[in-house]
Amino acid sequence: MDAYIKIRGLRKIYTLSNQRVDALRGIDLDIERSGFVVFVGHSGSGKTTLVSTIGGLTRPTEGTVVTDGVDIWKLKDRELSAFRNRTIGFVFQSFSLLPTLDVLNNIVMPVIFRRNGTIDVTALRDKALSLLSDLEMSHKVNAYPSELSGGEQRRVAIARALVNDPEILLADEPTGELDIRTEQEVIDIFRHINTEYRKTIIVVSHSLSWIDKADTVVVMKDGQVRTDVQDPVQALMGEVCTG
């Protein structure tokens, strides 16, 4: 069976202060549909760049990302926006909610950028409320982001990521800056979404807490995927200890 996401020969070169930085050095990777993949590695290993490239946020210098048979970096700007809107739900560490909108409006926001079809306002509201209920946030429906804790903001961001019913949930450090208990709650939510909604989950994290929950753990170093790793925890600990 073909992989849901096929990454081939992916390279990304930045120029920072006239210095060439090879963020990704020819990555080949397959991600299965409904898989739960966690990317780990130390800072600067290229995991965020890789996930941004998969999510259609960062254009690679070379290589292809084919999602569900579509080479996303051959899409025009407008088509790529539509792809992000339709196929991917993003959850970021602190890059999350619009401060001027309440929880409900933050959740439904991706729907207004859909370019085809009409919006059934009642159905949309019901869906947003149902997601909030699933995430135990029904009591904060009219609150503004500044009135929410870090964990609550993350839950709202997850609800927003799911409102368009995307195939992929892509999260960059979704438990960064959270305490251990809240981190565990967020990880459980992602696992729940993976098993209940059959969404493909792609997570970037420094935290080892994710490793136990993932189907696949991808360890990255210097812009490449390490294929020699048997125990990701040990590999990461080793990185930390030697690095």
Add this chain to the structure above:
Amino acid sequence: MKILVLSLLDLVRRPRKNLMLVLAIVIAVALLTSLSIVSTSANTTILEVISKTGHTLTVRPVITERSADDITSDTLTTSEVVFGKYIPEHIIPEIERSYDKAIKAGWERKGGLVARPGIGEINIEPPTWAPRLYGKTSLDGNPVIVTGVDFYKEYFVRFWWDLASGEWPTDATRIRQAGENEAFIGGVLSQARGIGAGDTVTVNGTPFKVMGVLQETNSADDYMLFIPIRAAQRMFDKAGYVSLLSVRAMCPNCPVGDAMVELNKTITGITATSQLDIAGVQFEFFNMLYNFLLAVVTATIFVAVLSIFNVVTGSLYARTREIGLLKAIGASRCQVLRIFLYEHFALGFTSGAVGYLVGIGMAIVLNAFLDIGAILRVDSHLLWRALALGILCSVLAVFVPALKLTRIKITETFRTQWET
């Protein structure tokens, strides 16, 4: 929720962020609106006065430097009321003929007297010539200007005269039918001397019954006592002389200017002035003032737009992260641009409307403060202009920086801070 609602919610949640922008546009729109209202109203008021007075021509004795030297300061009072210089009545028919000839020639040149099928020749009513004789005397020991007039003709020329007191069927009837020993008194003089309707005043030994007090007209008339011209000629020993002739041309769009030129050219010893000339000077003044203020306002608006541009650019860069988020969740560049355009359309519309109202207020204050005395008129198209200007300023200021920001790479926006 639609993109428009998203834009409006953002505006409502961040009112202070846009205060400077709104203020700059309101000032610009208000300045232009007030300037337009005052200048248009002033010009319209002048035109109305001209149309009311029927393009009146005034004929006075000419005052050269030499003749002015002959007149003592006691005899020459103002440019409007001249003492000591007179027009002999025997040259009035010559003045009238010259005037008629010039008017007819003017009409012929315009083609107005050419007979057309079904219309025929235009019938020009004869003009009314109202003579005045000014004299200085005293009334109960106080100096007073006594003006001899032909009441019938005078009212015809100055049909805006009204009586402030007196009980008669109509002002026109009463004034025009005044008898040999009857007088009217200007409003200010009446108050100053305590003379009212029904009183009798004795001027140089001749008693006159005051038949009415004229309403104030903000002219020299307010300070005068009006008596029949023959009585005045006898009183001041000026039989056969008048100080002034006022002409009311009895045809619309009469070539009064032509008549004025003809009279000044052909009749020696007199000077004719057309209301059109006076109006022309006023128009010129207002246009000069308008152009000057327009230049000031344009410069102000230019500076305001630059300020708006700076404010908007700063405000947009503070929202870089928001733009990144919107793009990440699937907003296209066009949709992000639409958010800002909607926001600024709403801001421009509101600022334009507020600026329009403030402009009306400013026009009222300007009119009173500068003592322009125009009857203010607010045309409905001014509102549309104000709204258009507000929207244009606001939308233009946001368009370029917003367009630039929509091109920003999403991952670059991750490094910026949220604007709250």
